[in-house]
Amino acid sequence: MDDLAVRAESHQIPSLLCQRIGERLGEERLGEILDEYGIERFYLKSASFEIDLIIEEPEQVIYQRLMGALGYTKNKKAFEELAQRLPYRVIESIIREQEPVNRTLMLQALLLGSAGLLPSQCDGKSKLSRSVEISNLERTWDLLSASNSMSYADWHFFRMHPKNFPTSRLLAAGYLLDSYLEEGLLKQLLNLVREANPGKYATKIERGFIVPDLLGQGRAREITVNVVLPFFYSWAQMNAQDEIKKHVSELYGAYPRLGENQITRYLNELFWGNVTSGKAKSAKRQQGMIHLYKTFCQDQRCDRCPVIIDESPNQDQSR
Numbered sequence: 001m002d003d004l005a006v007r008a009e010s011h012q013i014p015s016l017l018c019q020r021i022g023e024r025l026g027e028e029r030l031g032e033i034l035d036e037y038g039i040e041r042f043y044l045k046s047a048s049f050e051i052d053l054i055i056e057e058p059e060q061v062i063y064q065r066l067m068g069a070l071g072y073t074k075n076k077k078a079f080e081e082l083a084q085r086l087p088y089r090v091i092e093s094i095i096r097e098q099e100p101v102n103r104t105l106m107l108q109a110l111l112l113g114s115a116g117l118l119p120s121q122c123d124g125k126s127k128l129s130r131s132v133e134i135s136n137l138e139r140t141w142d143l144l145s146a147s148n149s150m151s152y153a154d155w156h157f158f159r160m161h162p163k164n165f166p167t168s169r170l171l172a173a174g175y176l177l178d179s180y181l182e183e184g185l186l187k188q189l190l191n192l193v194r195e196a197n198p199g200k201y202a203t204k205i206e207r208g209f210i211v212p213d214l215l216g217q218g219r220a221r222e223i224t225v226n227v228v229l230p231f232f233y234s235w236a237q238m239n240a241q242d243e244i245k246k247h248v249s250e251l252y253g254a255y256p257r258l259g260e261n262q263i264t265r266y267l268n269e270l271f272w273g274n275v276t277s278g279k280a281k282s283a284k285r286q287q288g289m290i291h292l293y294k295t296f297c298q299d300q301r302c303d304r305c306p307v308i309i310d311e312s313p314n315q316d317q318s319r
Contacts, residue, residue: 038288049234063088074156108174109140122152172214198254255283
């Protein structure tokens with residue numbers, strides 16, 4: 001971890017040229033810079049989807065990225081590997097043959113068993129809640145007669161809240177995949193995007209990802225901003241769906257702010273002198289902060305940072 005990342009974690013604010021720059025540049029100008037970099041980060045995310053969409057079917061691309069988002073940083077790669085081992089088309093072919101009443105249980109057993117996280121596969125170390133019907137999950141997995149499971153060693157549980165355990169996230173994934181099965185994952189997510197309106201009504205999308213006691217609003221909002229919106233921007237561009245592309249841009253531009261993370265807390269304190277000042281009042285501006293940090297702060301490229309460059313002429317005029 002680089003020095004600035006350590007500072008971001010510990011909130012140790014060094015003496016840098018951009019310290020309290022929000023007061024000197026003004027909220028409007030600094031906001032414009034954050035907006036610009038928030039849009040750039042969005043375009044970069046969308047571009048990465050374009051590459052995936054050339055290689056894979058749209059349903060597999062969005063499914064794999066959604067799974068990665070459920071894994072947080074520690075388990076992102078493991079979730080994506082699981083999505084490759086257990087492709088969406090395989091899940092669909094198995095589950096569509098089941099009665100609706102059995103689908104969620106079947107999906108959860110399939111996901112947990114393929115991950116190697118059922119108690120029988122990892123000496124009881126899966127950390128599944130006692131409220132979960134483990135015997136039914138085990139029995140269903142046995143009936144599936146599946147193979148090629150991952151290992152318990154592929155997953156991380158250390159220093160994680162139980163709600164963030166990979167087993168909890170896989171249970172949530174079972175509920176989500178079941179809810180999007182009738183019309184198909186791509187079509188139902190596209191409907192959510194179409195029905196959402198910029199501003200507070202954009203949250204209609206994130207409500208489609210909330211699973212009570214397993215997946216809350218914070219993670220649902222992260223999934224919406226970091227996966228769903230850039231995916232459909234890219235998909236619309238590749239399919240000449242200009243209205244959807246414009247609609248997604250408007251949704252992103254006005255989307256409400258996310259929860260704070262280490263980077264946004266660090267830059268809030270650095271720029272404004274207050275960790276919780278919340279000056280970045282939209283998801284786009286928060287994404288701009290993250291993009292600035294990863295592009296300039298992380299490698300200590302202060303001389304190239306647009307925040308510093310923008311202030312320099314003002315400094316020269318005042319001398």
